[in-house]
Amino acid sequence: MRNTILEPRFKDFPHFKDFWTKGNGKQLIDLSGAEVSFKDFEKFSNYFYHVDQIGDNVVKDVYFTKTFQEASREIEQYIRKGVSETDDVPESVQNLFQQTQTIPKWLDTNLLKYGAELCMRSNVDSLISLRDYCLIGGYDYAYLNKPLIVTEALKKGAVKRLSETLDFWVNVTRYNALETHKKGYEFAIKTRLIHSYARLSIKKHYTNWDTENWGEPINSWDMMATYIGFSLVFLHSLQKLENIVSDEEEKGLFHLWKYVGYLLGIPENLLPDDKKQATEYFYLWTAIQPPSDKDSVLLAHSLLNESLENPILKFNFQRKILRSLHISCTWFLLDDEVCKRLEIPQVHFRNAFPNTKRLINKIYDKLLSRESRIKKGNKDQMKVLEDYLRITKHSNFH
Template structure:
């Protein structure tokens, strides 16, 4: 006789579940159950939009930009989503949202790009279920430059001062990303997605994994390059990203007890230990991603690296972070730049010590980076895919 916690009732994508249960207890069982949970509020909005058409899309767009109070008798699913989005939990303050993610704003854009590609997205793509869905629904291997740019713009928008205030660019874009997830989930389920094998597409575990890929993963990557965050900086980082998790529709059970990199690493280990190794989809995505990243790094004004040099540095840093076995599985080759990494890390560490000792230096670094991130946000032509889906989903 099976029980609610029988592993046979969980998606077949899970591996090493008994070992995870021994190590993580109820958190492992909770994680397994959440593989079958999507985002009921956003999913209901997609159903409502498909039923009501353009007027519902216009209502949703107006509500995201101007607030629920600007609408007269909105459809129930749109009203419920907007109410959840606009309910600011008591663990975040308007003042901190106005300040932005001060920890992330200490990271220069070039290092953010390296950590984002070599750490965050490479780790995201190492999940076979996520890689399969991206290749199947988005042809990301062919669209890597645009998708990389769009995700970079979203990341900049959510960390900039005031970006997450109601109606702000980061707030609106995060809601649009959430709705894009719901649209992809709906489409995949209609086109034969195997939930018994993979769980619900873009389920709560996948969203949690993505959230970790914007918090602990890039900063663990940066730490290996000498850019280390202290306890106060970590606390500020996670409080800011708690709110982003709230806007993305992630269940609070995944993030509210995570206030530093150590706690986040525990959840990351649980998720990583229960999936199979990267597959061909992951390798296709990572290769396309690294091509796009090195194009960007080598073509920026005052770039100090050639395309070949940028790729060697990215490969070296990615292998240092992921380790040789995982890097090999992701198709990341050995690099001639590896011997330079200790020198680079020492230089970055010296800069961080100076910023920690001299508050004015940190403030100046943030000011310079804020201007560069704002320029990045303004540089993307046309509407993003998440804007298109939210405003004209069909």
């Protein structure tokens, strides 16, 4: 922890006040019954300068002492076979796996199941929510994006970046995925170490990193906000699209992402249990984030144009239609002011597709059983993931 005293420096700026008094932030408060204020700001603000030291130490001991491929194979063996107290491994590896192999007392596997089922049952709406609300909406927070810009994510391309995000999300949201040594658990550990690798690389090679304003690269408070995106913001998006979410599913969604956050090394006191806590935590974090800058606009347009670059659809006119549908969902799900800051283009009849989706969801709720929707959603999401992995695995995407 640093001794820097952080203030809620953007709390009086129009982008903050508009979001929380008349935009999606106001809707989140109404949805959750949150009581927002800055009385707990100091409890959280130090985490802007706090990082996952356990993960960082593993990267220093394993990834920085051999080739990346050798290090990756070694970590995979630890993940799949486990690490015992008597194993001859670096102390940092012992610390990592002692934590992640220890099941927290609060974990409820039944709630994990409900959370996974909501993610699957929502089918395409889940993917729309992740892309057109959670991901692109996150680009409006200028400081949050700085690690992406510094690590040259734009050169990597939106297709590859989206494929990796989808691969992670799908694999941590299936049945029993987060059990120790299972695939979702593996994705969580690998993602944690990727974050540490990127953070240490930024600290080593990017001398212009502005820690005072941007926080530590991929800091714990930013990680909290990112994973609130997967729970609170995701839930809000599903409800905007007229998905009916049961109390058990809602509790399960927050519980699932709390456990994913635990595996990723986010401090437990930053992991909300429900939508009320999540909204109150998110409110504090947004007060230290300025609105979109030029990098935000570049990231947003890279994501919008992913549909045109992606060869999953064969014909160009199909890709243009898909891009328009995503743009219409972005305007529907985000505040107009956010869309204007990100310079999201206008499209004709922009509410037609979202409103059609809402109508279809009302019909589905009456005609199809929950079980059949879970089964179909899982199948459809896996098909989308397979398509993305197929085109990025042996492609020229950077």
